[in-house]
Amino acid sequence: MTYAQPDATGHFGRFGGRFMPEALIATLDELDTAWTEAKADPVFTAELDRMLREYANVPSPLYDATRFSEAAGARILLKREDLNHTGAHKIRNVLGQALLAKRMGKPRAIAETGAGQHGVASATACAYLDMECTVYMGEVDTERQALNVARMKMLGAEVVPVRTGSRTLKDAINEALRDWVATVERTTYLFGTAAGPHPFPAMVRDLTRGIGDESRRQSLELLGRLPDAAIACVGGGSNAIGLFTGFVDDADVRLYGVEAGGDGVETGRHAATITGGDVGVLHGARSFLLQDEDGQTMESHSISAGLDYPGVGPEHSYLADTGRASYFPATDAEAMHAFDLLCKTEGIIPAIESAHALAGALRVAKELGPDATILVNLSGRGDKDVHTAAEYFGLIDGPVVLEEGVEE
């Protein structure tokens, strides 16, 4: 049976939906209608394809990582999303959402960001498409990602440090929603992951599914068949859902989502939402989340800022629930081991997010054996993580001071 989710009201089985203030419902309906029309309009899709091709360097190549494969003990193919403009899969999502906003006549965009990657991608798309851009970023994150703050400002965006709650990504989302409810007539919200209220999970999936569709085609060209498994890291889950969607109807392709295990799920210091969380409602959708016994959101922990989120997109909860995809954690240590291995065997510095997928691939390779072919989404490059990784591996003594007050 062909996979057809979500239903008309945005439910993936018991997950998803729309838990939002009434003030935003009309806008979400408007966005849903606009997206449904746009994706059926050949003029819109041709323009988006052109932007992706000429500007974002999409489709990204599929790369046969032979030396990493030797170390892993199975054939590993890397979908090179790290080679996209701005260095990650996220450009696919923002270009689509920003082009849709232009079509809807919204001159201003807002976005939330954790590590700053979605913020940088949003600022980029807004510069490219001549839109105003405001990015909300937790104050804690503005301090640990000062270079990304500078990047966003260079690209013409306003960056607002969020000082409420835990002052991280979840609070940046809260603040962006507060902005949106007050400015909704002229503002669009470029949501950074396949979570949030309907239609965001489905729309973001539609925009990132090129990852899966391209790599399916590329696998057939390279191998003459499909891979045995497809693996991606899962924070909110936009790169993973993009990859999985290309293969969800291929029952023989195993799908694995690798969550951020932090210090280990058993320590409580992790961001493995599906592995270690419970079902609840956060940021507009029902899904797995990290929460205490009263339903208060708990803080997540991961060496990877991009995976450091206590929620997850509702479609992943559905795929986990139905058993179509399997989710397991990789700890900080496992991810950094895989990070180091890819650097040394392939000369590719991955994003620490993507290193979680690589760690997952090393584990799955052991399970499936040397005849297996495993497709890994290398969702982003690691330039942004050089400082974190260098500190982790003890390669530098302290923070590198670029200029007074700015650390990387």
Place this chain on the structure above:
Amino acid sequence: MSAIDELFTRTRAEDRAALVGYLPAGFPDQRTSVAAVEAMVEGGVDLVEVGLPYSDPVMDGPTIQAAAEAALAAGTKVGDVFDVVAASAATGAPTVVMTYWNPVERLGVATFAERLAAAGGSGLITPDLTPDEAGEWTQAAHEHGLDQIFLVAPSSTDERLAMTAEAASGFVYATAVMGVTGQRQQTSSLAPTLVERLRGVTDKPVGVGLGVSNGEQAHEVAAFADAVIVGSALVRCLLDAPTPSAGVDAVRELARELRAGVERH
């Protein structure tokens, strides 16, 4: 007839608007929050909204966010909210809980409804739950005789206004501005239009909230609404006070001023 229905029958007979006051449970501490609710009722509040402090209050502005954070930091639990409800209901004022959805779902919708009813609560205001997702809550509310107060906004379509008003009981909560909670200099120009649109689709009482902070504004809103809802300004009394007891006195004073405002004479 629910306690809230009886209240609006009475205020209509008295030709005035009802005064609804919001305070979060556990802020600045459990004891003071109970004292503040009691003071608010002494000052003239007719219906009490007890806020359940939540980690991610997307509909709230800085004042209520700060109070919720402080209440959580002070260790406020969902069970404490029911204790404040019980103390509030004991004053005779109908009492509802205002809560984001996840804490309700976490405890279990049926269990939450049962405990709320047992504490003497009259219903629930749900800022991030619209009737579209409220199937389980509707069933539990009917079982325990609780009112379901849903919100409408200036951006609501006519179709959604009618649907929401139909699903609501007790009263319909009209958010007067497009934005989050908090005091504003002027009352909203959007509110009269929204209330008028609601009158076209429902006979249920309409409460207007968001931005009302003093007697004069309360008086303006009372001219066209069945209830005037005040939150942030009352919370501000507690936030700004040098001592908890001074805060409680300030709450009582503000309630008196607001009550004078909602009298239509």
